[in-house]
Amino acid sequence: xxxxxxxxxxxxxxxxxxxxxxxxxxxxxxxxxxxxxxxxxxxxxxxxxxxxxxxxxxxxxxxxxxxxxxxxxxxxxxxxxxxxxxxxxxxxxxxxxxxxxxxxxxxxxxxxxxxxxxxxxxxxxxxxxxxxxxxxxxxxxxxxxxxxxxxxxxxxxxxxxxxxxxxxxxxxxxxxxxxxxxxxxxxxxxxxxxxxxxxxxxxxxxxxxxxxxxxxxxxxxxxxxxxxxxxxxxxxxxxxxxxxxxxxxxxxxxxxxxxxxxxxxxxxxxxxxxxxxxxxxxxxxxxxxxxxxxxxxxxxxxxxxxxxxxxxxxxxxxxxxxxxxxxxxxxxxxxxxxxxxxxxxxxxxxxxxxxxxxxxxxxxxxxxxxxxxxxxxxxx
Numbered sequence: 001x002x003x004x005x006x007x008x009x010x011x012x013x014x015x016x017x018x019x020x021x022x023x024x025x026x027x028x029x030x031x032x033x034x035x036x037x038x039x040x041x042x043x044x045x046x047x048x049x050x051x052x053x054x055x056x057x058x059x060x061x062x063x064x065x066x067x068x069x070x071x072x073x074x075x076x077x078x079x080x081x082x083x084x085x086x087x088x089x090x091x092x093x094x095x096x097x098x099x100x101x102x103x104x105x106x107x108x109x110x111x112x113x114x115x116x117x118x119x120x121x122x123x124x125x126x127x128x129x130x131x132x133x134x135x136x137x138x139x140x141x142x143x144x145x146x147x148x149x150x151x152x153x154x155x156x157x158x159x160x161x162x163x164x165x166x167x168x169x170x171x172x173x174x175x176x177x178x179x180x181x182x183x184x185x186x187x188x189x190x191x192x193x194x195x196x197x198x199x200x201x202x203x204x205x206x207x208x209x210x211x212x213x214x215x216x217x218x219x220x221x222x223x224x225x226x227x228x229x230x231x232x233x234x235x236x237x238x239x240x241x242x243x244x245x246x247x248x249x250x251x252x253x254x255x256x257x258x259x260x261x262x263x264x265x266x267x268x269x270x271x272x273x274x275x276x277x278x279x280x281x282x283x284x285x286x287x288x289x290x291x292x293x294x295x296x297x298x299x300x301x302x303x304x305x306x307x308x309x310x311x312x313x314x315x316x317x318x319x320x321x322x323x324x325x326x327x328x329x330x331x332x333x334x335x336x337x338x339x340x341x342x343x344x345x346x347x348x349x350x351x352x353x354x355x356x357x358x359x360x361x362x363x364x365x366x367x368x369x370x371x372x373x374x375x376x377x378x379x380x
Contacts, residue, residue, distance in 0.1 A: 037065070040065075040107060044110050045110050049076035051076055055075070056072055056075045070087065077122060086117045086120060087117075090108070127140040134184065139163045142159035142163060146158060159171075161174045165198055179196075181347070192214060195227065199231070206237075212240075213240045214226060216304055240301075247303045247304055248296050258310045258312070259312065261340060263284070263344075265283045266372075268367060269324055271360075272360060277323075278323055279323075288306055294316070294318055294334070298334055299354075317339075318336075320333060320335060336350060337351075344375065346374060346375065349365055
């Protein structure tokens with residue numbers, strides 16, 4: 001009995017050693033897969049460091065690469081406090097990839113915003129060195145003090161609106177509209193931010209609709225300005241309504257077609273808000289005629305995006321729903337129109353007459369986005 005027990009103990013010990021050895025190999029393999037954190041930084045950024053890379057010792061126990069990267073950033077570039085809004089240049093943002101980076105690896109691609117961070121961290125004047133061409137000192141101060149959940153571009157428009165007299169809430173609304181995605185140094189769009197700081201739209205959706213109209217006018221006439229036209233919110237909405245009507249009347253070029261984005265259509269069987277089982281579909285629109293029909297049926301200006309679709313700078317999708325039945329023909333109902341930007345993020349999603357998505361509609365869109373690696377963040 002004692003010999004048998006001894007033999008069993010030896011076998012058990014050998015098994016434990018084998019497991020430990022296997023586990024050790026797995027850990028080594030995993031370590032090989034993860035490159036050292038300094039490999040995230042390109043040489044054109046590392047040349048600006050104020051402390052040697054070799055002196056860096058990782059203190060955090062977290063396996064989160066973003067936390068590790070931020071710790072190294074502070075070692076390399078920070079001598080003075082840096083505005084919180086600039087920290088995001090080193091970590092993942094709204095399109096689920098590093099700011100200025102790409103989808104396939106952790107390597108940072110240098111942008112001017114990285115230079116802004118390094119300038120602030122090393123004690124330089126952000127306004128004098130980078131921002132004075134398109135921002136006042138007051139706007140720069142508001143931008144650097146911003147703690148709102150905004151991207152850097154949005155925070156610049158937020159600061160512009162605040163300094164133009166907008167309340168905190170209105171400035172945030174302006175920043176989260178399409179204005180927040182416009183070029184930060186564009187005079188026309190900065191003027192629009194100032195205009196809407198005192199001429200206040202009812203919602204982000206209404207503001208976005210007006211911005212689409214203004215963009216079309218600017219494309220028609222490079223000298224077009226929002227100031228000096230006698231515009232008010234009321235007159236702008238009237239012009240937008242007329243513009244929508246003209247778009248619906250346009251028939252020329254409706255035969256155009258385009259390749260679109262390499263993203264699969266979606267189909268999901270789920271319950272609607274009444275608890276009925278229905279089939280949801282998300283389909284890419286690839287023809288001018290179909291785009292015009294979508295705009296006509298949904299009462300919005302999506303046809304004006306035809307040129308963007310042809311240039312492959314955006315793609316338009318139609319969210320539809322039908323009863324889940326095998327008996328006869330089930331009519332599909334248009335529910336929403338979706339714009340996917342070139343960075344594979346949802347730029348906007350609107351229902352009939354530009355209404356916001358209902359929760360169950362947004363849920364279907366979220367599922368499709370997760371399946372296809374598309375960034376989707378609901379506007380506040």
